[in-house]
Amino acid sequence: MTGDLAVDVRGLRVVRGRTTVLDGLSLSVPAGQVVGLLGPSGSGKTTLMRAIVGVQVVAGGSVSVLGRPAGERALRGRVGYVSQQPSVYADLTVVENLRHGAGLLGVGRDEVERVLADVDLVRHRGTLVAELSGGEAARVSLGVGLLGSPSLLVLDEPTVGLDPVLRRDLWALFRTLRDRGTTLLVSSHVMDEAERCDRVLLLRDGELLADDTVPGLLAVTGADDVEGAFLALVEGAATTDGSDR
Numbered sequence: 001m002t003g004d005l006a007v008d009v010r011g012l013r014v015v016r017g018r019t020t021v022l023d024g025l026s027l028s029v030p031a032g033q034v035v036g037l038l039g040p041s042g043s044g045k046t047t048l049m050r051a052i053v054g055v056q057v058v059a060g061g062s063v064s065v066l067g068r069p070a071g072e073r074a075l076r077g078r079v080g081y082v083s084q085q086p087s088v089y090a091d092l093t094v095v096e097n098l099r100h101g102a103g104l105l106g107v108g109r110d111e112v113e114r115v116l117a118d119v120d121l122v123r124h125r126g127t128l129v130a131e132l133s134g135g136e137a138a139r140v141s142l143g144v145g146l147l148g149s150p151s152l153l154v155l156d157e158p159t160v161g162l163d164p165v166l167r168r169d170l171w172a173l174f175r176t177l178r179d180r181g182t183t184l185l186v187s188s189h190v191m192d193e194a195e196r197c198d199r200v201l202l203l204r205d206g207e208l209l210a211d212d213t214v215p216g217l218l219a220v221t222g223a224d225d226v227e228g229a230f231l232a233l234v235e236g237a238a239t240t241d242g243s244d245r
């Protein structure tokens with residue numbers, strides 16, 4: 001492992017509507033790892049991911065991605081983003097969706113074939129997305145994010161709604177991608193998914209409660225699992241900031 005950072009966030013401030021979602025958040029994502037971004041619903045995970053991929057208006061601070069300011073044109077194709085909203089066309093087939101994505105990125109058809117194999121959809125290549133199961137459709141979205149072999153993949157709750165077998169298979173794919181040198185930032189509000197990550201970032205109300213490995217988190221909190229560690233950290237924060245949410 002090198003000491004390189006794939007993402008470096010300093011003093012990030014984001015206001016959405018009337019809510020200050022992030023107020024001076026600083027964190028980093030080391031290159032070549034699977035990093036889990038965990039936290040309850042509304043803690044700011046999607047907002048942070050949007051800032052990292054450069055689609056979020058920010059009110060202050062800096063976000064550096066692969067050594068460049070987030071959203072810079074030079075990062076196009078080097079950062080893959082799979083949002084929670086399906087970003088594929090239901091009335092196109094699997095391969096048509098991937099070819100469309102490849103066309104937008106300017107990458108070749110060989111990329112489409114590689115991605116089809118990676119997400120295990122070769123036999124569904126000619127199927128309309130509307131006729132796929134939820135898990136298969138999720139893999140088409142992921143496939144679009146994999147086009148062009150991005151150095152950083154930002155995945156917003158990619159396993160939500162998937163059965164345990166599909167979740168396991170997707171995590172195996174994430175590790176394979178990491179072993180090929182990709183950095184992955186994967187959000188989840190399912191704490192047990194943390195166990196599959198090299199590091200975890202725990203967010204609550206826009207604040208970073210922890211940035212550690214799973215064994216490190218357990219050692220610091222004395223908890224048996226990540227859920228227990230999170231609760232211990234929340235309670236610790238509650239006693240210092242006077243809130244008990």
Ligand SMILES: Nc1ncnc2c1ncn2[C@@H]1O[C@H](COP(=O)(O)OP(=O)(O)OP(=O)(O)O)[C@@H](O)[C@H]1O
Nearest residue numbers: 016017019021040041042043044045046047048189
């Ligand atoms: N478009 C918006 N306008 C105003 N406020 C928003 C908007 N989107 C999100 N927020 C607020 O920002 C806060 C953080 O939302 P965000 O989607 O980043 O959380 P999250 O941790 O990703 O949640 P979830 O796990 O439910 O997706 C929430 O309080 C939410 O109400």
